[in-house]
Amino acid sequence: MITPAVLAIGQNVVLLLAVAVIFDLASTERPISESPARQLLTGLVLGAVAVVMMMTSLQLGPGVFFDARSVVIGVAGLFFGGIATAAAVSVAVLFRISQGGPGALTGVLVILGSGMLGVAWRHLRAAGSAPPGFRELYLFGLCLHLLVLALFLTLPDGIAFEILPQVALPVLALFPVATAALGLLLVRKVRRDTTAKRLEESESRYRSLFEDGSQAMLVIDPEDGRIVDANAPAAAFYGYPRASLKGMKLTTLDTRPAPEVMGSVKAARAGHQKRFELSHRLANGSMRAVEVHGAPITIEGRTLLHSIIHDVSERHEAQAAVQIRDEALRLKGAALEAAANPIVITDTEGTIEWVNPAFTELTGFGFDEAVGQTPGALINSGTHPAEFFGDLWSTIRDGRVWEGEVVNRKKDGSVYRENQTITPVRVADGEITHYVSIKQDLTERIELQARLTQAQKMEAVGQLAGGVAHDFNNLLTVINGTAQLALEVVERDSPGFEALVEIFDAGERAARLTRQLLTFSRRSPNQPEVLDLNRLVEETANMLQRLLPQGVELVLDLAEDSPHLVEDPTRVEQVILNLCLNARDAMPRGGTITIQTEWMPHAPGALRNGGSPGRSNGDARPSKGFSALRVIDTGEGMSPEIQERIFDPFFTTKKEGEGTGLGLATVYEIVRQADGEISVESEVGEGTAFEILLPGSDARLRRPEEDMAATDRSLTGSRILIVEDDSTIRKVTRRILERAGLEVTDVGSGDEALTLLTANGYTPDLVLTDVVMPGMTGPELAQRLRSRGSPIRVLFSSGYTESALEEHGLDPAEYPFLAKPYTVEGLTEKVREVLGS
Numbered sequence: 001m002i003t004p005a006v007l008a009i010g011q012n013v014v015l016l017l018a019v020a021v022i023f024d025l026a027s028t029e030r031p032i033s034e035s036p037a038r039q040l041l042t043g044l045v046l047g048a049v050a051v052v053m054m055m056t057s058l059q060l061g062p063g064v065f066f067d068a069r070s071v072v073i074g075v076a077g078l079f080f081g082g083i084a085t086a087a088a089v090s091v092a093v094l095f096r097i098s099q100g101g102p103g104a105l106t107g108v109l110v111i112l113g114s115g116m117l118g119v120a121w122r123h124l125r126a127a128g129s130a131p132p133g134f135r136e137l138y139l140f141g142l143c144l145h146l147l148v149l150a151l152f153l154t155l156p157d158g159i160a161f162e163i164l165p166q167v168a169l170p171v172l173a174l175f176p177v178a179t180a181a182l183g184l185l186l187v188r189k190v191r192r193d194t195t196a197k198r199l200e201e202s203e204s205r206y207r208s209l210f211e212d213g214s215q216a217m218l219v220i221d222p223e224d225g226r227i228v229d230a231n232a233p234a235a236a237f238y239g240y241p242r243a244s245l246k247g248m249k250l251t252t253l254d255t256r257p258a259p260e261v262m263g264s265v266k267a268a269r270a271g272h273q274k275r276f277e278l279s280h281r282l283a284n285g286s287m288r289a290v291e292v293h294g295a296p297i298t299i300e301g302r303t304l305l306h307s308i309i310h311d312v313s314e315r316h317e318a319q320a321a322v323q324i325r326d327e328a329l330r331l332k333g334a335a336l337e338a339a340a341n342p343i344v345i346t347d348t349e350g351t352i353e354w355v356n357p358a359f360t361e362l363t364g365f366g367f368d369e370a371v372g373q374t375p376g377a378l379i380n381s382g383t384h385p386a387e388f389f390g391d392l393w394s395t396i397r398d399g400r401v402w403e404g405e406v407v408n409r410k411k412d413g414s415v416y417r418e419n420q421t422i423t424p425v426r427v428a429d430g431e432i433t434h435y436v437s438i439k440q441d442l443t444e445r446i447e448l449q450a451r452l453t454q455a456q457k458m459e460a461v462g463q464l465a466g467g468v469a470h471d472f473n474n475l476l477t478v479i480n481g482t483a484q485l486a487l488e489v490v491e492r493d494s495p496g497f498e499a500l501v502e503i504f505d506a507g508e509r510a511a512r513l514t515r516q517l518l519t520f521s522r523r524s525p526n527q528p529e530v531l532d533l534n535r536l537v538e539e540t541a542n543m544l545q546r547l548l549p550q551g552v553e554l555v556l557d558l559a560e561d562s563p564h565l566v567e568d569p570t571r572v573e574q575v576i577l578n579l580c581l582n583a584r585d586a587m588p589r590g591g592t593i594t595i596q597t598e599w600m601p602h603a604p605g606a607l608r609n610g611g612s613p614g615r616s617n618g619d620a621r622p623s624k625g626f627s628a629l630r631v632i633d634t635g636e637g638m639s640p641e642i643q644e645r646i647f648d649p650f651f652t653t654k655k656e657g658e659g660t661g662l663g664l665a666t667v668y669e670i671v672r673q674a675d676g677e678i679s680v681e682s683e684v685g686e687g688t689a690f691e692i693l694l695p696g697s698d699a700r701l702r703r704p705e706e707d708m709a710a711t712d713r714s715l716t717g718s719r720i721l722i723v724e725d726d727s728t729i730r731k732v733t734r735r736i737l738e739r740a741g742l743e744v745t746d747v748g749s750g751d752e753a754l755t756l757l758t759a760n761g762y763t764p765d766l767v768l769t770d771v772v773m774p775g776m777t778g779p780e781l782a783q784r785l786r787s788r789g790s791p792i793r794v795l796f797s798s799g800y801t802e803s804a805l806e807e808h809g810l811d812p813a814e815y816p817f818l819a820k821p822y823t824v825e826g827l828t829e830k831v832r833e834v835l836g837s
Helices: 004-026 036-055 069-099 104-124 134-154 156-212 232-238 258-269 313-338 357-363 375-379 386-397 443-489 495-520 533-547 569-585 663-673 727-739 750-758 778-787 803-807 824-836
Strands: 058-061 064-066 216-221 226-230 275-281 287-299 302-311 343-347 352-355 402-409 415-426 432-441 529-532 552-557 564-567 591-600 626-633 677-683 687-695 719-723 743-747 766-770 793-798 817-819
Touching (some): 036 069, 058 156, 069 134, 069 156, 104 134, 216 287, 226 232, 232 302, 258 287, 357 432, 375 402, 386 402, 443 495, 443 727, 529 533, 529 569, 533 552, 564 569, 564 687, 569 663, 569 687, 663 677, 663 687, 743 750, 750 766, 750 778, 766 778, 778 793, 793 824
Parallel strands (some): 719 743, 719 766, 766 793, 793 817
Antiparallel strands (some): 216 302, 343 352, 343 432, 591 626, 626 687
């Protein structure tokens, strides 16, 4: 049943809440508890609300009133503190006293108790704790009104026992709820005021930072990309007046397409991306690299995009410079790694800090083995005195470049010669921090120099030998030819016959010597043909058996597949004879000479017998492989010093008169002219092995009958013209040919021959002419005859070889050639061959 007390209490609660709502709505512009004056005013207002409550209160008896003043005063103490509560209590107490009545004291106590409980509750809460929630407010309201009900006991004459039963239940049921509701409204107000205050402070700080900051800043409307605001640094950076930047489209500054620009704006607004690296266009048209940091910001209720712009052009340029520098360093490092020359970097004390792979390849010491060592401890050969390295260190410590040749040691203990350049490395202030040593292995250069020296030596000797051999061959032609003619008319039992035989034999030996001399000058006759190397070795071995003493055994170790080559058989035979005779002389107490052959279908990567690299020649690598010829003896062997000179012309270790020093030199020259290779391996007391590699061939061997030409033609009645500037040779040649039945005419020059052949109408069957003559040479005579259409055959003869024809512009294949010195049979057969061709 709703009693008048319940209705009055309900009306007080509704009135109380209505006042609270009005108070909340009317106070949104300014936060509560802002200042003491504001608190005092708030207290007076709350006191007025309490007065209104008391003016509309329920009268429970004469001078006894019941209303919601306790709620107002208690909440004032809880939320507004001492000043506001004191003001509210003062106003309420004065009004209640003015009302009078027996309940005045109780009413005043209720007002004071409510205010004191509220202030006490406020102070008992933890400092800085969150605003109270519904439970705490309800509990506060319950305690407050239990206190109020307890104070009712102060009413006089037992009035309390009449009133409490009427109001206790409604009070405890409604007033705590009203207290909580009013408290929640005030909590909302407190929170809103706090948020508003913080927002105001935040906007104030933002405005200060925006206006006074040193960085360029823009405020952008994310809806359309327009610039809402720009600070002074932004205007200075972009070169636009600040007023012009406001309202400008962001796409005017951003160089990207508009859709991409707006996509970035939306990403920043949504918080998906906060940092951008872009290119912005300034007012003067130039481009600058910028780093933009964008984040959403609320200003005056609008969500905008705040952007901070950093000019990073210099940073990008610096990064580009660093990248270029790093790339340059990378390239330098790669270049040092890939350099063909060994490179060593040391500190100022000489400790190795870095070596490249070429150093490892040259010395055999790996990177880990070298780093931390000094070159002196690692590769010093002990060849140079201390003064040598003292000068080196003095030079580089003075900051100068040192360059010189050094003999160093490899990991395997072998020594090598290198050219070394050491350069000091300085930093910016000029201090020396490192030394860089660039090395060049001189092994190949020394080898090439040795080859060049050998070639120059051979060339010089060849030129000398060629000239000597030419003149000597002319003399031998007279000596040998005269001796042969004399032998034919002297009786065998005559005392002079043996003397003539000795003269002829000496002439033949001299002829062989001149052929060796011509080999050096590359003017010896060369008539290459396809050879079976095994057959040639076997034929030469038959001759060798007569030249070897009893204590020397000859062993043939021939390949099953006989090697073929294209070469002059006389030259190859001479190589075999010279090597075997040289081996014979190296075995005075006997021994074994082994001749080996081998067919090598592929070019060898290195010489089979090792040998001294400076003593091999030729770089030919024919597609048909190599024919290998080895001559191995068990003789005394040779020291390294002798091996270095064995191919030098006229070098010999034999006693005077026992050797010419041309045997191995001839072998060397023949092999070189054949584009082959020769190597030697020898140790003192261990014998010697020579290996020769000659370009092979797969051409078919010719049958002997294919090379046999019919030379049975009689020379009787044939006419021959001899053209020779040496009168003694003319006489001997004339006697030989007349003896063979030829009609012979001789002249001393090419001019005389041309006059005889043209002016006098003389037409011989054959012209035998020397190649080199004063005035008109033999080749010039032949060309004159050819130009006149003369059918006369021409046979050339010379103390040089047929290569002399090439030197005078003639093809040796078109003209027959007879080398001096020639024998009676050799001259006669050659003339018969030419006349019968």
